[in-house]
Amino acid sequence: MGIMDYFKPVDTWSPDKVRQFLNEVSPQDYNLVDVRTPKEYEEGHMPGAQLIPVGELENRLKELDRTKPTITY
Amino acid sequence: MEGGIRAWNGLRAAGPPEAGMAYFDGATTPEELIALAWMLEEGACKFYREMGKKEKSPDAAALFRELSDDEEKHKSSLLGIYRRRTGKEANPGFPRSLLSLESGVDYLEGGVVLNQALEWAQGKELRDILDFSVSLEVNAIDLYIKMERKVEGGEAKEVFQALSNQERNHLKRLTAGLQKDW
Numbered sequence: 001m002g003i004m005d006y007f008k009p010v011d012t013w014s015p016d017k018v019r020q021f022l023n024e025v026s027p028q029d030y031n032l033v034d035v036r037t038p039k040e041y042e043e044g045h046m047p048g049a050q051l052i053p054v055g056e057l058e059n060r061l062k063e064l065d066r067t068k069p070t071i072t073y
Numbered sequence: 074m075e076g077g078i079r080a081w082n083g084l085r086a087a088g089p090p091e092a093g094m095a096y097f098d099g100a101t102t103p104e105e106l107i108a109l110a111w112m113l114e115e116g117a118c119k120f121y122r123e124m125g126k127k128e129k130s131p132d133a134a135a136l137f138r139e140l141s142d143d144e145e146k147h148k149s150s151l152l153g154i155y156r157r158r159t160g161k162e163a164n165p166g167f168p169r170s171l172l173s174l175e176s177g178v179d180y181l182e183g184g185v186v187l188n189q190a191l192e193w194a195q196g197k198e199l200r201d202i203l204d205f206s207v208s209l210e211v212n213a214i215d216l217y218i219k220m221e222r223k224v225e226g227g228e229a230k231e232v233f234q235a236l237s238n239q240e241r242n243h244l245k246r247l248t249a250g251l252q253k254d255w
Contacts, residue, residue, distance in 0.1 A: 015080045027218045028234060036078065044085035046078070047211050048218030048237075073074040073081065 018071060022046075031070040046073065084207065084244070086215035087183060103224045104159060108168030110220060110236070111151040116181040117209060118144035123191055124202055130255045133199055140206075140243055147236055154232045182212035203250050210244040213237075 013021070021030070027048045034045050035054040045051070052060050064070055074080065118141050125137035155163055169176055179187035194202055217237035221230050 012075045014075050015082065018074045018081075019083055026234070027237065028221065028230075034078070040078075042087065044078070044087050045215075046081060047084065047086045047215040049086075049215075050219075050222075071074060073077045 013071070021071070030068050031064045033064065033070060033072045035072050049073075084211045086212045087208070103226060103229055104155060105171050106220050106224055107151050107155045107158070107229070108171040110217070110233070111148055111155075112168045112172065112174075112180060113182055113213070113216070114144045114147045114151065116179045116187045117141075117213070118148065119179060119187055120181060120190055120194075120209070121206070124194065124206075127194065128199060128202075130199065133250070133255055136246065136250060140246070143239065143243065147239065150232055150236065154229055157228065158226070182209045182216065199255055200251065203247055207244065207247045207251070210240050210247060213240040214244065 022032075032046060032049045034041050034049040034051050035057060036051075037053055038051060041049075041051045050063070052063065078085075121137045121141035121144060125134045125141060128134040128137060152163055155167075164170060174180075181187055181190055190205070194205070214237050217233045217240060221233035221237065224230060224233060
């Protein structure tokens, strides 16, 4: 499976739609992934976001639960 | 998410990715995570208690007292899970004995030293205090979600999940406070 296949089911959501989703769904039921650099993450990130810099994503996909929706930014 | 973080106009947590634990060396076992959470709850509890004394508005003072009382309950929940996991009472040195921290210094979320926060709060407007409190709660939610992910064991996960939800409720109350004309 290629990296793009992993994210295929995920559409591009507006921030409002993401906010609504995060308000309605328990953090245990989704993956929220920050793909920026550690420095950018440290300066500010969405609460509960997991840092996986985009360059490491392919090797760290196993850290994400494939059965849950994944939101990346 | 369309537009990435730049488009996100919601609240943001700050700090490194290691569940906020980079400020506190070595908090990796479930017991250490519980101790870290307890210590941060203690810091928040003391901060809100002092704000409750400081605020002149009775409503604002009541809000801070209630938040302080809630954090006290969170400490009890954490001690309960600690007891059940270890099968023993926390020793008198808890939580510092588990975290290798210097004694006499209390911390808040994000590694802020409590005394420095209290000093900062002197002479500050209520809005500034609420703003700061919002940032504490956002970081607490961030921390508990990460701890819930990291810790093994159903009950511990449930406790961190419940704490995360309760801090969300605090966040709602504080952000409502920012809209209010005190």
